[in-house]
Amino acid sequence: MAEVAKEMQKKEVETKEGIERTRARKVYTPAVDIIEKKGEIVVVADMPGVDEKSLDVTLEKNVLTLYGKVEPAIPEGHRLIVSEYGIGDYQRVFAISDEIDRDRIRATVKSGVLRLMLPKAESAKTRKISVTVE
Amino acid sequence: MLMTNFTRLLDPWDECESMRQPFFGQTEPSNAEFPAFNVWVSGDDAIVTSELPGIDRGAIEISVVGKTLTVRGSRRSEELAEGESFPHxxxxxxxxxxxxxxxxxxxxDGIRxxxxxxxxxxxxxxxxxxxxxKIEIKSE
Known part of the structure; x- marks a missing residue:
């Protein structure tokens, strides 16, 4: 039962069949909240152990990739007696539509939480069309 | 309606992944399961780690009695202003x-x-x- 709970807590990123990772470390899917605001979409991701130096946010065409590297800190000369989570990198991929203004995407990291601000392009914002009487 | 709007703007690729795990995202996160801890021991000490992203120092309370360690804390949900929503x-x-x-x-006294x-x-x-x-053995 505890095993099931652990799996649900930290999901490993699944690779497509036939594709293997070249790095011998685990990659997890960070838990994400997405907030829809009037002028932007905010993506909040839990990536403990990741800071501004170890985080890569890349946008290629319409694919936005978050990749956070985590250096495993294993205390020397100790043995693990309780293991509820695994340590590894984080990765999550999103597809972005044309309605996001690519040039104004911003990202911040604080206390292991990434905040990604995706402003909506002017044309995508709801426009109010005034109706005039003829 | 908002969901449709969101899908149009930002489409998580791993949407199908979360569908394979029906509990994720559909139920409220259970407090009992989070957060996860790891415990390491050696002859001299124990090291306890946990992933607590987005939590302030002040929101964590650590106490020890004899062999028992208790860690308490809390994390708030993101707050929404009017007209904002959580598509995910x-x-x-x-x-x-x-x-x-x-x-x-x-x-x-030595806990850090x-x-x-x-x-x-x-x-x-x-x-x-x-x-x-270590018991030293004396020679006669």
Whole structure:
């Protein structure tokens, strides 16, 4: 039962069949909240152990990739007696539509939480069309 | 309606992945499961770590009695202003209370805890009286 709970807590990123990772470390899917605001979409991701130096946010065409590297800190000369989570990198991929203004995407990291601000392009914002009487 | 709007703007690729795990994102995160801890021990001390992203130092309480370590804390959900919505919500929030029975008594004065980058690390030295002692054998 505890095993099931652990799996649900930290999901490993699944690779497509036939594709293997070249790095011998685990990659997890960070838990994400997405907030829809009037002028932007905010993506909040839990990536403990990741800071501004170890985080890569890349946008290629319409694919936005978050990749956070985590250096495993294993205390020397100790043995693990309780293991509820695994340590590894984080990765999550999103597809972005044309309605996001690519040039104004911003990202911040604080206390292991990434905040990604995706402003909506002017044309995508709801426009109010005034109706005039003829 | 908002969901449709969101899908149009930002389409998580791993949407199908979350569908294979029906509990994720559909139920409220359970406080009992979060956060996860790891415990390491050596002859001299125990090291307890946990992933607590987005939590302030002040929101964590650590206490030790004999062999028992208790970590309490809480994390708030993102707050929404009017007209804002959560098209997607997976991050856990709420209160947690976790207790561990360590294999030896702890020297309460020597406990150190640090929180960096969302990772909590508590180092708990073994009580002096508890440490394995080396017995010298005298020659006659």
């Amino acid at each position: 919500k997976e991050r856990w929030f709420g209160q947690f209370n976790k207790t561990f029975e360590l294999p030896f008594d702890i020297d309460a 805890a640090q929180l960096a980058g969302g990772i909590l690390e508590i180092s708990l030295p073994r009580a002096e009286a508890e440490k394995p002692r």
